[in-house]
Amino acid sequence: MLKVLVTGRDGQLGQCIKSVAHQYPNLEFDFKASSELDITNKAKVESFFNNQQYDYCINCAAYTNVDQAEAETELAHIINVLGPKYLSESCSKHQVTLIHISTDFVFxxxxxxxxxxxxxxxxxxxxxxxxxxxxxxxxxxxxNYFIIRTSWLYSEFGNNFLKTMQRLASERDEIGVVGDQIGSPTYAIDLANIVLGLIQDRNTSYGIYHYSNEGVISWYDFAKEIFRLSKSTIKINKIETKDYPTKAKRPKYSVLDTSKIKHFTYISNWKDSLFKAILNINN
Ligand SMILES: NC(=O)c1ccc[n+]([C@@H]2O[C@H](COP(=O)([O-])OP(=O)(O)OC[C@H]3O[C@@H](n4cnc5c(N)ncnc54)[C@H](OP(=O)(O)O)[C@@H]3O)[C@@H](O)[C@H]2O)c1
Known part of the structure; x- marks a missing residue:
């Protein structure tokens, strides 16, 4: 039995991992909410690792509000830099493999x-x-770490583009969505399975990996397919980034080359995964 610590239990990815965990009977999970394990509290992190012998730590904890980060620089730094620093120090001391999630926004x-x-x-x-x-x-x-950079994460859990579009479809008759930012959506349940698959297979090909679903689209394309699958009649207009100002700049093109991780895993097409996510929301 491999013992797996999961931080950020109540975030989108944390909840996705929790929802598929039963499919991995050889893994024993310890899910921790931010109130139980604050990754920015060095002493708390150390005592956690001193008191339990883990084989893996999956870090789902992060500061993820891209726009707010422009104003809360210090807090974003504490959570996204010092958090992983303290986790790696403890993982190093106790020979724990760290699986950390990063982003296309590094480009x-x-x-x-x-x-x-x-x-x-x-x-x-x-x-x-x-x-x-x-x-x-x-x-x-x-x-012994895996850093998995992913993009455009969505699922039935937490706050994300899919859920925002579904909410707007019930509130409005018409919407504008940017068509000049290009990337690949990632169903967080697929990502959760990739992460747990690495552990189950006792994969030791450590390093950085890129992971998203297959396909290259704009946010407009993504929204259009969400409305089609949700049978929404909302009118959707393609707009440009300059017509939708945000506090933080977004990368215009953030497609990740996933060839490296494909050595271990099959990656499904974004439309197939979106279909599954919407089914899960409706059930
Ligand atoms: N969402 C995306 O589109 C996207 C795209 C690319 C990469 N990523 C990366 O994917 C990962 C997962 O994202 P997500 O969408 O699941 O994020 P999320 O829903 O915002 O969840 C983040 C979690 O981190 C927890 N957290 C914040 N500060 C913490 C602390 N000091 N100690 C412990 N926990 C803390 C939060 O807990 P509270 O709720 O209690 O504060 C929350 O549960 C992140 O590393 C993110 O950078 C996300």
Whole structure:
């Protein structure tokens, strides 16, 4: 039996991992909410690892509000940089493998081909910058880590684009969605299964990986398919980024090259995964 600590239990990915955990009977889970394990509390993190012998730690805890991060720089830094730093120090001391989730926002979005794990990073906002520094803390302190960069995460849990679009469909007759930001959605349940698959297979090919569902689309395309599958009659207009100002700049192109992780796993098409997510929401 492998013992797995999951931080950030009540976030979107934490809840997804919890919902599929029963499919992995050989793994014993210890899910911790932020109130039980604050990853920015060094002493608390240390005592947690001193008192329990874990084989893996999945870090689902993060500061994820991209716009708010521009104003809350210090808090974003504490959670996204110091949190992973303290976790890696304890993982290193106790020989625990750390699986950490990062983001496409570590890139500037000026590319025109999918980003590989080895491509130069250049975050354009506070959130991406802190996530990148968090990665660097882990790489510096640990050998046995997986850093999985993902993009456009959505699911039946937490706050995300799918749920926002479904809510707006019930409130409005018409909506504008940006059509000039290109990326790939990721169903967080698929990501949860990839993460648990790495553990179950006792995979030791440590390093950075890119993971998203298959397909390259705009937010407009994503919204259109959400409304089609949800049988919504809302009118959707394609708008440009300049018509939808946000506090933080978004990468224009954030497609991740997933060839490396495909050595271990099958990746489903974004439309198939979206279909499953909407079925799960409706059931
Ligand atoms: N969402 C996306 O579109 C997206 C895209 C690419 C990558 N990612 C990455 O994917 C990962 C999971 O994202 P998500 O969507 O699941 O995020 P989320 O729903 O915002 O969940 C984040 C969780 O972190 C917890 N947390 C915050 N500060 C903490 C602390 N100091 N100690 C312990 N827990 C703390 C929060 O707890 P409370 O709720 O109690 O504060 C929350 O449960 C993150 O690393 C994120 O950067 C997300």
């Amino acid at each position: 500037d979005g000026n590319a025109s081909n999918p980003y590989k794990e080895t491509d130069s990073t250049n975050p354009i906002g506070v959130y991406g910058k802190t996530k990148l520094e968090g990665e660097q803390e882990i790489i510096e302190k640990l050998n």
